[in-house]
Amino acid sequence: QVTLKESGPGILQPSQTLSLTCTFSGFSLSTYGMGVGWIRQPSGKGLEWLANIWWDDDKYYNPSLKNRLTISKDTSNNQAFLKITNVDTADTATYYCARIDHGARDYWGQGVMVTVSS
């Protein structure tokens, strides 16, 4: 059974660094073709892709945010991570991680709400 769960700080202040963790089970990020992606969704709005990391440690970032994003993984502990530097109120959203198995995002976490506020 594949599950993913996001965790994060809940609230942080502008200019801080947001650190998110995706803890998953039921698959391995060392398996050929497997990936984990991060997507966010401001309240009442659509989905925005942030970054993907693949079984071979290839990483891809949303160009509009690239300089602020860092994605990484800990294969041994079945975790993926995303850091966003210099956050602003525009980064307030629900953040999701999702598994990618040779194609679409077939399993999603429940999401974690992040609020940026002074």
Add this chain to the structure above:
Amino acid sequence: DIVMTQTPSSQAVSAGEKVTMSCKSSQSLLYSENKKNYLAWYQQKPGQSPKLLISWASTRESGVPDRFIGSGSGTDFTLTISSVQAEDLAVYYCEQYYDTPPTFGGGTKLELK
């Protein structure tokens, strides 16, 4: 970036009605070497995370009711719900994974008439 355009943005429906929604991409999502369209449909109910319904434009995920039908190729795609049920009221998103960055459409919200 490939732009994904979904229409309509919202649609009021009655139970039992047939519903179609459109997703158009600014570039072809058909990969010539494997003849696959790199297009997915997701369903997001209020307060829930998105759920994958259809991948490769027309492959229904395990457990997804057969009233959900994905069709289309190249740049024009359609999600059809053959007979809408109350539990289908949600926002539906398409996503292209043909190219990086992957991009989502703006969504089609199904509401009760």
